[in-house]
Amino acid sequence: MTQLAEAARRVPLNRDRVLQAAVTLADEVGLESLSMRRLAQELGVVPMALYKHVANKEELLDGMVDTIVGEIDPPVPDAPWKTMVRLRVLSARVALLRHPWARPVIETRTNTTPAVLEYMDSFVGMFLAGGFSEDLTHHVMHALGSRMWGFTQEVFDDSAGKGAKDQPRITAEAQAAMARHMEESYPNLFRIAVAAAHDEESVVGNGCDDQFEFEFALDLLLDGFERLHQRNWTSHG
Amino acid sequence: MTQLAEAARRVPLNRDRVLQAAVTLADEVGLESLSMRRLAQELGVVPMALYKHVANKEELLDGMVDTIVGEIDPPVPDAPWKTMVRLRVLSARVALLRHPWARPVIETRTNTTPAVLEYMDSFVGMFLAGGFSEDLTHHVMHALGSRMWGFTQEVFDDSAGKGAKDQPRITAEAQAAMARHMEESYPNLFRIAVAAAHDEESVVGNGCDDQFEFEFALDLLLDGFERLHQRNWTSHG
DNA sequence: CTTGACAGGTATACAGCGTACACCTAGTGT
């Protein structure tokens, strides 16, 4: 054990090994438990050693994002712009779903790394190649926004009031009281929650089908883009 | 001064005063400088005193969000759903723009407070009142996502390469070199950046018109919603 | 008029964080 760790330490650290370790550590213990100290420990090294390979924690996070950007499939060739964009976004989505910590990290980046710029550049390229004007492409990129990464900014959590059915930690009556309270206070939310629950009863269980919601919103946008493109929309006049 | 502070301290703290102070402090010094200690100091009180009024920092942030939710105008009555939704979102936008720290805070909330639930409920209500089915309303709410708060997850920062013109911190040749590098590495981004810069030269200056981009994306979504509604779209079949 | 509960402010302390700075050490090119 000691000699093994010793041998492992003989192989000098480098940036890639640090980033890789950070990614898998974040995968395992979550972003909030990813500290420089913990990461160093995982690598059998003293915390300050990391700073020989990354300037600071921000740069570490930047590098981690780059790592997972590398996991996204390249654009499929010879396809209409819409499928190209759609597939690449969905590919990004599966990469991001593999690393739950990635979303908050991407959201808080302030420095855009080359890998990220290249990723964005590819989207711009797909629109331009699809015949979009530079003007329309510009605004379309803004409208796409973070959906380019395959995630929605989920702000609409409709899992309220439904506990995991295999572990009913609250009594049925407490749940009923909660439902009654919700019906009084948020009647509209209540209506669609009930409707959704009723629908899903025959489908997948409870909770929302995230994948469906995501594709729904994505296609809504892409269709909108297409329509503007067809009518030669311009931002000024 | 001493007696003034003393007198102020005689008036006991309460939750609202804590939240209000937190909001204005965050407005002034930014989110990253809002610590319990700093906030306590601002209130002329020892840090732990705050914990008599908020359970912990998370709850403080929740309360701060509630505060600014309260600044959002109520829905305008007697208007078609589209204008109602549009206006309320834009009202949220001005509230959020007053408090730059609010976006990241909202994004990281895990507990949905009653005020937020009520805000979401009002949107559901507007769609339902507009004749939307419960099914469509549900998915439309997901698609709206964080745009409900009046901000786009801005991931597409096209301010690259353009310094503030009143303070040219980098030489013209360095800037030219950067542009050349960008042209080589990210040709598509370069194209639309150039096009946008050219357009804006006659308009407002450099940088993007955030408000325009936001309304562009919002209207794209709302139009999409309308179309689905008109054709009686359903999620299953 | 006393007493005792309690709301609310205080003091101290702890574990954790990112990271600056000084140091050491093994390997390399001259």
Add this chain to the structure above:
DNA sequence: ACACTAGGTGTACGCTGTATACCTGTCAAG
């Protein structure tokens, strides 16, 4: 043989959120 350097180490600082115990002024009940 020797200086240089890349890379790992040890210590320390200032900051964070917050647990725990303590104190004090106010007010209601006996």
